[in-house]
Amino acid sequence: MRKDCDVVVIGGGVIGCAVARELSRSALRICLIEKGEDVCSGTSKANSGIVHAGFDAKPGTMKAKMNLLGSRMMPKLAKELDFRFERNGSLVLCLSEDGLPALRELYERGAANGVEGLAILTGDEARRKEPNLSDGVVAALYAPTGGIVCPFELTIALAENACVNGVVFRRNETVTDVSRGADGYVVTTNRARIGATCVVNAAGVHADEIHRMVSKTPMHITPRKGDYCLLDKEVGGYVLCTVFQLPSALGKGVLVTPTAHGNLLIGPTATDVEDKENTPTTAAELAYLTQTAARSVRDLPLRSVITSFSGLRAHEDGGDFIIGEAEDAEGFFEAAGIESPGLSSAPAIGAYLAALIAKKLGAEEKADFIPTRRAIPRLAELPAEERRTLMEENPLYGSIVCRCEQISEGEIVEAIRRPVGAVSLDGIKRRVRAGMGRCQAGFCTPRLLEILSRELHRPMEEICKNVPGSELLTGTMEGRK
């Protein structure tokens, strides 16, 4: 079959977008296929937004290696692509004397992984750092390099930059088959057949299904659901560090953290589920979550919850990331089993896989690669003078649509018009936070529908919350329009 491109990336999460962006440094024809209506619509949209310091994974594992590398790459990448990242530090709490050996072990592991600046604090020292920590804290591991990042901004920034550098994004398209030919692969979707030399499997919780289309080696992914509660910005400063509890067998446990946007986030739970698509929260998990988080801090301000959500971790049976070329399928590259610390590792995984692929294809670096991308201006956060200037250039910046987050029509229009722009309410929410605030889109929904309809030249009734089928309106009213 004719080669439509050199590389097909399957999956528009943070990993797929990171690989695509890194690959776009090379003179290659790349396309990325995403089954959702937008990038960042699976695991990448529903996680803790943490850049882990890297003390948790066992030394020598891919997780340990990629985490540390990713964390080290994050500041430069944040500058290049203009997304929110902050090293706010993290604390792992030890809530009983019995846990002290485990805390010490975590410290040793972190040191072995090369994490800088780790220190074990007494309960009182930890409370001096974080006055709202609970009295039950007997000791804590402090990691100054722990950070928070906006997972939407990171993923979307990677996607936009990849797009500007030539990557073709095919959203709303589902891969149904990947078959191996004599000198490459044919990727079949619900819309097209695409011939390519290399394929990147970055399909998140579906990576094992894609894997089995091509490879005989065993891979099995369990979706492990985590529920979260997001709290109002009025309590965003309740803790400054990311506060973990000592990890358990299922994960790093329930954390309490500020987000990159100044909310407070608690979560996640860890429950293995069957359904890879739907992610309902459950009463039992939300109850467990709030009870557990309440052990970390005193008087957890639960009346300030503005929404709850859940996401799926892609847990592979082997427990480590699977990154590289499949043993039995040349040209088939994978980033599978990317659970925590996947977000932290994304820049490193992207660079690592892109380097392997570029080498395989003997691709040359492009001279005209554009490494930087500017974020959509966040008017509400700009100094008055800058804000004034921007409003003079574009009066739409003066028209506030989302009251809670003070997001202007100008920002929303830009979110739609950008490369790989928003096509849904959720897409706007993730790009500029309209609807992300305390009223949860109560006021701005009608305006957002209007703006999307106008910009996309589609009737209001066709505008979706996210995927097709999630239309908000059920038609015009007879005799009215």
Place this chain on the structure above:
Amino acid sequence: MRTHDLIVIGGGPAGLAAALSARRAGVQDVLILERDHVLGGILNQCIHNGFGLHTFKEELTGPEYAARFIAQAQEENIPYRLGATVISISREKIVTYVSREDGLAQVRAKALILAMGCRERPRGALNIPGSRPAGIFSAGTAQHLMNIEGYGVGKEVVILGSGDIGLIMARRMTLEGAKVKVVAELMPYSGGLKRNIVQCLDDFGIPLKLSHTVVEIHGRERLTGVTLAQVDENRRPIAGTEECYACDTLLLSVGLLPENELTRALNVKMSRVTGGPEVDDRLQTDCEGVFACGNVLHVHDLVDYVSEEAALAGKNAAACVLSQQTVGRTVPVTADGGVRYTVPQRLDPDNMADSVTVRFRVADVYRDRFVCVYCNGERIRRIKKRVLAPGEMEQVILKKSELAQPLESIRICLEVE
């Protein structure tokens, strides 16, 4: 920076009535800042009737009621800015707003009236478990989409919460051909007006399930159903009472929250019960020259009372601007024994008007109770009430002449015979 005598934040029913009253009390330089592109606020989407029975002695629709005030404001040539969102106010009464025409603008005021209204409590605040499909709307959002934009929002509907907007929307959606299957209310009583229960549910045969809530939301892209369950006296779902309702739309009418983000930045004393600022009998906050009225102060049941309250705020703000205001000591007006709160929360006994209306809401449904007013610990008023309900705002009018001097405290409570 331009200084105005009076700036009114919000051009809904409260802001309009306040601005008019201030103008009529002699303040020329009034400016209304409204974030929407029309005046009238939430009334514009309330196309049902029942407005104005007290104010105009006739039954108007929301837009008609608003139009009367807008016409008066235009007759008085009161300036207003539309599409102007106030983003901050300071104790020095510097107001920062943004709009397409003015960009980022700052104006100063001698007095300020807060009339920003309220917003609806969203699903997230209830933490209802389940999936997050399209088809879940706060009742007011659905009302806007239908009445202002002219779109249907669903065909098979469950409504959680029996607040007035939810009740009105039950009727509205039924009239547009949707099937409203049930209204579930967490509390053992409705949060709405009795007349709305009768006219919006009973008349259409829509069942109201008290002591019920939504315990799970189903559906991936679009809502496919909700699970209701009965709750016990602690509002916890009772296992085994779950019932599934297939529906494509869930409307939430689960409470209104005064929108006081701007007010909080002023650092004035707020009431934890109303969610609004605490005010004295002039409706002045503890920042001198800053007044509040309407739903930003406390959520009202009838717009007529909003207008009345706002007119008082306007008149008092005018007195402040014209330096006719004398502020003395204030004494607390406290709520007790079934009375949840009072507005005002303080009263200036030396400078108060001859009569002061104290508005309040009760905590539960009560029958055959007495609303009692205590002044310095002595009961001075005992008013028999056959029924009191949380959904209806109550009031007592205190006369200056009946209050003991020197006045130390006023307490309003419910008592049994």
